[in-house]
Amino acid sequence: MKKNFFDRFADWAAYFTGSPWAFLGAAALVLIWAATGPLFRFSETWQMIINTGTTIITFLMVFLIQKAQNKDSKAIQIKLNELIAASKKASNRIVDIEDLTEEELDHLHKFYENLGKQREKKSVPDSEYQKR
Numbered sequence: 001m002k003k004n005f006f007d008r009f010a011d012w013a014a015y016f017t018g019s020p021w022a023f024l025g026a027a028a029l030v031l032i033w034a035a036t037g038p039l040f041r042f043s044e045t046w047q048m049i050i051n052t053g054t055t056i057i058t059f060l061m062v063f064l065i066q067k068a069q070n071k072d073s074k075a076i077q078i079k080l081n082e083l084i085a086a087s088k089k090a091s092n093r094i095v096d097i098e099d100l101t102e103e104e105l106d107h108l109h110k111f112y113e114n115l116g117k118q119r120e121k122k123s124v125p126d127s128e129y130q131k132r
Contacts, residue, residue, distance in 0.1 A: 010064055010067045010068065011068075013064050014064055014065070014067075014068040017061065017064070029053075030050070033046075033049065033050050077098055081095050094108070
């Protein structure tokens with residue numbers, strides 16, 4: 001499958017910015033900026049350079065991080081759905097629960113928490129677990 005330009009760029013940027021080289025480069029820039037402080041007499045312009053640079057980079061990184069997060073979440077959901085579908089004992093009713101509201105997810109979470117506690121106390125067999 002052919003990826004569009006943004007997908008390729010986002011994948012590359014996420015990979016690069018997570019590398020030790022990107023960290024070392026950013027650290028070097030900060031050190032260079034700090035070392036030039038006395039040269040520029042710690043002026044407001046000198047301070048504005050680092051503030052503006054970090055703000056712009058942070059703003060852009062938010063979108064790249066979200067893109068990577070969305071892709072990873074979707075891949076994980078597909079893998080989990082495949083495992084649920086492949087398991088004879090799993091309930092297919094929860095395959096698309098990511099579309100539920102936060103309140104509905106909280107309710108389901110409590111249900112499965114209680115179910116787990118009941119299984120521990122009563123040692124409920126798997127066949128009984130499937131009926132619920």
